[in-house]
Amino acid sequence: MRLHATRSWNYTLSEIGSRFTRKSIAVRADRESGIRLAHRDAAWKSTAARLKQRYFEVAQRLFVASGILHGLRAVNRLLLHISVLLSLYSNEFSLIVMHVSLSQPDEPSASPVASRSGVWPDALWPRLSARVQHRLAMHVAVARKQMRNPGPLVSFTFDDVPVSAATLGAEILGEYGCHGTFYVAGSLAGTDEPLWSHATREQLLTLHRAGHELACHTYTHKRMYELGPAELAAEGDRNEAFFRALDPSITLRNFAYPWGLGDYGHKRALAGRFQTCRSVQPGINHGRIDPHFLHSTPLEDAHIDAAGVDCALDDVCALNGWLIFYAHEVATRSGEFICSPALLRHALAGAAARKIQVASVAEAVRLTGI
Numbered sequence: 001m002r003l004h005a006t007r008s009w010n011y012t013l014s015e016i017g018s019r020f021t022r023k024s025i026a027v028r029a030d031r032e033s034g035i036r037l038a039h040r041d042a043a044w045k046s047t048a049a050r051l052k053q054r055y056f057e058v059a060q061r062l063f064v065a066s067g068i069l070h071g072l073r074a075v076n077r078l079l080l081h082i083s084v085l086l087s088l089y090s091n092e093f094s095l096i097v098m099h100v101s102l103s104q105p106d107e108p109s110a111s112p113v114a115s116r117s118g119v120w121p122d123a124l125w126p127r128l129s130a131r132v133q134h135r136l137a138m139h140v141a142v143a144r145k146q147m148r149n150p151g152p153l154v155s156f157t158f159d160d161v162p163v164s165a166a167t168l169g170a171e172i173l174g175e176y177g178c179h180g181t182f183y184v185a186g187s188l189a190g191t192d193e194p195l196w197s198h199a200t201r202e203q204l205l206t207l208h209r210a211g212h213e214l215a216c217h218t219y220t221h222k223r224m225y226e227l228g229p230a231e232l233a234a235e236g237d238r239n240e241a242f243f244r245a246l247d248p249s250i251t252l253r254n255f256a257y258p259w260g261l262g263d264y265g266h267k268r269a270l271a272g273r274f275q276t277c278r279s280v281q282p283g284i285n286h287g288r289i290d291p292h293f294l295h296s297t298p299l300e301d302a303h304i305d306a307a308g309v310d311c312a313l314d315d316v317c318a319l320n321g322w323l324i325f326y327a328h329e330v331a332t333r334s335g336e337f338i339c340s341p342a343l344l345r346h347a348l349a350g351a352a353a354r355k356i357q358v359a360s361v362a363e364a365v366r367l368t369g370i
């Protein structure tokens with residue numbers, strides 16, 4: 001009001017000497033000045049909207065870039081300040097939300113996959129491209145779904161399926177009357193690696209007959225960025241054929257990204273083929289989720305202890321969510337990818353004590369209605 005009155009007075013002075021009386025000048029000037037201010041206001045608002053839009057575009061690119069080039073953290077901080085100022089001006093707090101969500105780290109800090117060398121391509125451009133694809137897969141959903149589970153859920157999943165997971169792991173799950181999900185890359189069955197030997201065809205079949213879920217982990221365990229669209233489809237077909245030959249009643253409904261690396265370019269194709277895709281990004285799935293980038297938490301002694309497991313179980317109760325544990329070997333010796341029988345039993349006993357339903361991924365999909 002004060003600004004308006006001042007401008008009106010200035011305008012009136014500039015009109016002195018015209019054929020209007022001072023009063024009529026004042027009235028007309030007041031009205032025109034009001035209109036002019038309204039115009040200016042509208043112009044500023046549309047400029048602000050354009051600036052905000054531009055900011056969104058630039059910030060999104062920079063956030064992706066700063067995730068790739070860790071030297072750009074300062075840019076990220078500066079953008080956060082701009083976000084706060086713009087948010088205060090426009091009451092658009094989504095800017096801050098967007099900033100915080102996009103500036104989160106793009107790979108799990110406690111992931112065995114992330115700490116392995118040679119996860120990303122060596123050459124600069126393929127590495128940038130793979131990281132962007134992974135990050136986009138993490139943040140952009142093909143279709144989000146609302147979870148409608150009546151109570152909290154926990155799933156125990158095993159990747160690559162070493163012999164110890166198929167035998168001792170399944171045996172411990174059996175002690176608690178539970179079933180797990182085993183993500184298998186068919187070409188690995190029965191093969192030996194420096195870290196472990198993989199479960200044989202017979203051991204996989206035993207898992208299926210005992211009621212555990214067998215799920216897809218590609219056929220050759222290649223990273224998503226190593227596969228073109230046709231190769232990805234062929235991987236799915238070969239793994240399916242492998243399991244059909246084992247037992248025609250096996251259907252692969254769920255998928256886990258090899259090495260934990262998502263790829264936005266492949267997400268739609270995977271979503272067309274599988275009900276879910278599991279990442280190794282820690283967190284509890286709850287509310288509206290992206291079924292094709294499910295969060296999961298390592299259940300391996302090098303990455304989590306009994307207290308950490310208790311925290312995760314308490315959180316899943318509080319959120320009425322779906323906690324997915326992933327592991328590789330189940331053994332008493334120590335190593336980066338090993339879940340000790342004690343830790344597995346602690347998690348199963350903790351779930352039972354809190355009345356958290358243990359379900360395979362396939363069963364959890366049914367219970368959540370996603």
Ligand SMILES: [Zn+2]
Nearest residue numbers: 159160258259
């Ligand atoms: Zn794997």
